[in-house]
């Protein structure tokens with residue numbers, strides 16, 4: 001039995017999609033990050049980075065969403081491209097993990113949550129997020145999926161973030177620039193596994209308010225003293 005530590009955010013969502021696609025038996029354990037449940041000693045023993053997602057697969061603990069996708073895909077031998085494309089698979093997985101996700105996340109942070117409006121930070125992350133999504137779009141213009149013909153964990157990693165692009169870029173028309181990504185998101189959204197993954201959050205009432213408690217748990221640096 002796999003314990004899946006999650007909330008409704010993009011990184012857990014991709015793992016939720018994999019678990020639902022795979023049919024693996026799992027138990028979804030909510031971690032309410034606005035309440036600070038990621039900062040308990042117990043959870044830090046599972047994920048030293050105090051973030052979701054993480055899994056505990058009968059004693060094998062894995063954290064970081066794309067590491068989990070790769071671990072689970074290799075465990076069951078599914079949602080992977082042909083073996084001779086492993087190099088490309090790793091490149092795209094890392095590209096999503098180190099580029100698409102962080103730039104998109106920082107675009108949201110500096111536009112919506114930073115205590116000061118810093119025009120250059122907003123501009124830089126908006127620009128970089130759009131540039132990364134354009135690379136995904138260009139890749140998808142060559143074939144139905146990120147790895148070409150096969151639906152793989154790279155598509156799941158992209159899907160976890162892509163549904164939020166209009167919010168992340170504060171631009172309702174943002175998807176107009178990404179017709180092939182729009183196609184992929186629509187296709188995956190229609191999969192029963194995706195519907196179930198998106199519904200996982202509804203079984204638990206997560207704290208909704210972005211009050212001071214939430215801000216302290218999510219963005220502790222706001223309350224830290226300034227560096228010298």
Ligand SMILES: N[C@@H](CCC(=O)N[C@@H](CS)C(=O)NCC(=O)O)C(=O)O
Nearest residue numbers: 009010011033051052053064065218
């Ligand atoms: N590199 C990590 C990032 C995980 C991450 O940033 N998770 C967010 C939700 S998408 C989180 O736990 N935020 C709560 C916090 O920062 O305290 C991964 O891919 O899993």
